[in-house]
Amino acid sequence: MLTFEEKQEIIEEFPELVKKEVSMKRLNYHYEESLYDKTVVVQHLHPNGNAFVYVADVEGYEADDRGLVNVREYSADEFRAVIRAAIEGLATEVEEPATIAETWQNSNGQMLTLLEEDGFFNIYHEVNLEEGFGDYQEAASYLKEEGFSVKTK
Template structure:
């Protein structure tokens, strides 16, 4: 495990981060150019070596409900990579992905549409809402159980 001083030296090698001392000898590091309200990249670097890095919405990480990952046991290269990824995540405008819309057909050419809308996965028959699910897997499993197959781009049924 890296010491407090080693972690501090690594973090302070990122010139875009600003140090802010907080209570109990802990230190936060902020990214002032963040495109979001959130500016803290490293939170609560403690003399015992514990610290957290904000990586909410950064692919490849499994943050807690606050968007943080613990870097207590991180190696130097891991810590550098996590901080680089965190800064990159705060530097980029949120790119809203195109909502997913899929067409599903059954053996009788009945057509249903699966659409991602406001965090839900809705199944439509024409303009009528048939059912709604909390995630894609639930919705696709339901469609498969009902005998529907997804139509790929180009009209191929999968």
């Protein structure tokens, strides 16, 4: 296990991190250029050598429900790698997947709109919600059974 001083030396290899003292002689290190509200990379570096690194949405790390991983037992190389990954995670904009918005029409010319909203697939007649489904396939199957097909432009 790396000591407090060894971990502090490694963290300070990253000039983009800013040290901030917190209670009980612990230190936080912030990445102030973060694209997100979250700026803390290293949280609560304690004199006993314990610390946490923010790795939410960083592939290869199992974070707790706060997005943190405990780095108490990390080697120097592992510690550098997790800090680098955390900074990259805060510096990279996550592209939101495209949401679905489709118009479906039946043979009588009636139109319904299928929208993906908050993980659900909702079918609207004008502004009125007709049905909601948990996945796209369910919604599309329902529309097809009702005689609708995707309207092409």
